[in-house]
Amino acid sequence: MIGLISATAAGAAARDRLAAAWPDRTRVYEGPVADSVRAAFAECEQLVCFLATGAVVRLVAPLLGDKRTDPGVVCVDEGGRFAVSLVGGHGGGANELAVEVAELLDAQPVVTTATDAVGLPGLDTLGFPVEGDVAAVSRALLDGEPVALEAELAWPLPALKVADEGAYTVRLTDRLVEPAEREVVLRPPSLVVGVGASKGAPVEEILELIHSSLEGLSVHSVAQLTTVDAKSEEPGIVEAAERLGVPLVTYSAERLAAVEVPNPSAAPLAAVGTPSVAEASALREGGELLVPKRKSAMATCAVVRRPARGRLAVVGLGPGARDLLTPRAKAELRRASVLVGLDQYVDQIRDLLRPGTRVLESGLGAEEERARTAVAEARKGHAVALIGSGDAGVYAMASPALAEASDDIEVVGVPGVTAALAAGAILGAPLGHDHVSISLSDLHTPWEIIERRVRAAAEADIVVTFYNPRSRGRDWQLPKALAILAGHREPTTPVGVVRNASRPDEAARVTTLGQLDPATVDMMTVVTVGNTATRNIAGRMVTPRGYRWQEGPK
Numbered sequence: 001m002i003g004l005i006s007a008t009a010a011g012a013a014a015r016d017r018l019a020a021a022w023p024d025r026t027r028v029y030e031g032p033v034a035d036s037v038r039a040a041f042a043e044c045e046q047l048v049c050f051l052a053t054g055a056v057v058r059l060v061a062p063l064l065g066d067k068r069t070d071p072g073v074v075c076v077d078e079g080g081r082f083a084v085s086l087v088g089g090h091g092g093g094a095n096e097l098a099v100e101v102a103e104l105l106d107a108q109p110v111v112t113t114a115t116d117a118v119g120l121p122g123l124d125t126l127g128f129p130v131e132g133d134v135a136a137v138s139r140a141l142l143d144g145e146p147v148a149l150e151a152e153l154a155w156p157l158p159a160l161k162v163a164d165e166g167a168y169t170v171r172l173t174d175r176l177v178e179p180a181e182r183e184v185v186l187r188p189p190s191l192v193v194g195v196g197a198s199k200g201a202p203v204e205e206i207l208e209l210i211h212s213s214l215e216g217l218s219v220h221s222v223a224q225l226t227t228v229d230a231k232s233e234e235p236g237i238v239e240a241a242e243r244l245g246v247p248l249v250t251y252s253a254e255r256l257a258a259v260e261v262p263n264p265s266a267a268p269l270a271a272v273g274t275p276s277v278a279e280a281s282a283l284r285e286g287g288e289l290l291v292p293k294r295k296s297a298m299a300t301c302a303v304v305r306r307p308a309r310g311r312l313a314v315v316g317l318g319p320g321a322r323d324l325l326t327p328r329a330k331a332e333l334r335r336a337s338v339l340v341g342l343d344q345y346v347d348q349i350r351d352l353l354r355p356g357t358r359v360l361e362s363g364l365g366a367e368e369e370r371a372r373t374a375v376a377e378a379r380k381g382h383a384v385a386l387i388g389s390g391d392a393g394v395y396a397m398a399s400p401a402l403a404e405a406s407d408d409i410e411v412v413g414v415p416g417v418t419a420a421l422a423a424g425a426i427l428g429a430p431l432g433h434d435h436v437s438i439s440l441s442d443l444h445t446p447w448e449i450i451e452r453r454v455r456a457a458a459e460a461d462i463v464v465t466f467y468n469p470r471s472r473g474r475d476w477q478l479p480k481a482l483a484i485l486a487g488h489r490e491p492t493t494p495v496g497v498v499r500n501a502s503r504p505d506e507a508a509r510v511t512t513l514g515q516l517d518p519a520t521v522d523m524m525t526v527v528t529v530g531n532t533a534t535r536n537i538a539g540r541m542v543t544p545r546g547y548r549w550q551e552g553p554k
Contacts, residue, residue: 002026002097003040003047003071007033011050014080014105018048021104034059046072046088046097053077053084060087067091074098076107084110090122103327123170126157129187129220132179140168140182154381155188156311156410159337159356174221174305176214189223191290194282194302195237196227196268201298203239209296210240213303217290223306224249226281228256230272236299249281256280263293278302310378310409314398316391316416317345321502324417325349332414336385340374341397342366345387371400378409390418395439395467419501420465423526426508427496428540430528434462435543440477441468447477454481458488463534463543466527470518478518478527485529486513494536496528497521510541 002025006015019026027044029036033051037059040047049056056075064070064087072092075084083105085098095111102109123134123141140147146166151157152173162170169183174190193210211219225241225248227234232250241248253273261283264275274280279293282304291303313332318324333339333352343361353359360373374386374397388396398413405411424431436457442450457464464485469478485493491514498508499522513529521527534543 003044006050156383196277319422341387422501423498430541
């Protein structure tokens with residue numbers, strides 16, 4: 001919960017904007033400011049104070065305890081110009097909150113945490129439990145001193161400016177090791193603990209068995225507890241997962257019975273229908289059995305190291321304008337350690353990449369090669385972003401990438417604003433009813449198939465947006481497609497032509513099917529042809545939604 005505190009009418013107005021935008025995340029504190037700050041500090045994970053920075057400093061200073069547990073505090077000035085991350089930038093999430101608040105209030109975020117200020121990921125913000133001298137190693141990264149990465153597991157990390165050797169070390173391991181001097185240890189969520197238990201098994205016994213089974217392994221790398229469906233509500237198992245702070249994942253007895261295990265038993269087969277619970281549930285999604293089944297009086301336990309999976313984010317960059325690049329896309333770009341993309345698209349977002357990001361760029365016509373490269377890098381355990389313009393799933397990189405990818409990597413799709421949508425917004429509302437997008441490029445699709453699709457859209461009276469309409473080497477396809485549509489639509493049918501939608505040299509016009517000159521169109525252009533109901537209203541293309549009630553009384 002985010003506590004909101006204000007002292008003036010202007011502060012209250014900004015406060016209320018946040019409260020309205022985040023009704024489930026915020027709580028407004030009324031009354032004397034000092035009392036409100038003390039109450040919110042004790043009750044909330046984060047605070048946004050619409051007060052002078054000096055006042056907030058004096059109010060929260062006596063309340064500060066430990067940066068790992070203190071709430072994050074953001075201060076917004078009286079004019080609503082700045083959102084300052086004041087306390088708990090990393091541990092309390094104040095840096096991210098300042099950015100969110102600034103976006104909502106149209107303010108400027110102020111983040112002074114050194115790593116954030118220069119674009120380096122904070123070692124304590126990578127999503128892993130972290131141990132060791134975070135301050136010293138972070139300072140070495142900031143100062144450009146050589147920091148070695150010793151990754152005992154191939155686990156996807158964001159870009160880090162690391163070297164093969166160095167006086168400082170970042171170690172990625174699930175083994176139970178004490179950080180050395182000048183070392184940070186990151187604990188990846190690599191361990192799965194399978195648990196079986198008799199009815200009424202006490203949580204203390206289950207936890208003791210788990211900890212004893214994790215010999216030489218860190219409990220901080222436990223990602224989940226697993227068991228059979230029949231034990232999904234067993235109090236001792238449920239509470240053990242809660243105390244460890246990990247999810248409890250259950251499987252049906254039938255699925256577990258199909259898992260080959262080294263130590264099957266007749267007892268669980270008779271009780272719950274599978275010869276193994278602990279080993280089978282831990283191994284159900286694959287991995288290496290590090291600790292075979294161990295038993296206590298009322299429980300069993302097994303530990304598996306699950307296979308490290310690289311991560312492939314297929315990211316749509318939108319039509320070109322920076323403000324049409326989604327926050328999720330920006331986050332994925334900063335999460336990646338490897339970026340794969342067309343050179344001209346890489347240039348659009350190069351400034352958003354973290355220092356140390358490895359960029360693999362290539363020119364036009366290498367889509368399949370880029371897809372193979374991105375998947376191969378993910379299979380090596382990297383966090384990869386594969387970029388495309390518009391939406392990466394529309395005439396872009398998602399299709400060839402997912403055709404290459406299998407379930408040995410994690411795949412995330414990040415949607416983007418398509419060229420058709422960007423052009424439609426510029427033209428008016430041409431896509432107000434059923435519409436279709438058709439690429440006129442016959443480099444990968446035979447023209448016979450493209451022509452059949454154009455004819456189907458023409459006969460069905462569907463609005464058509466043409467991608468890749470015309471190039472110097474393909475100058476006849478657009479006239480042919482327009483002629484097919486002209487066989488079913490009047491010459492006065494509105495047609496929208498948008499070149500470089502949302503970019504600085506954007507150009508748009510509304511013409512008609514009879515007047516459009518195909519020679520004025522190129523590969524950077526999107527052509528939208530209306531249906532028989534589309535109208536030109538005040539210079540804008542409008543396709544009615546077609547509700548019957550709009551027709552009026554009969």
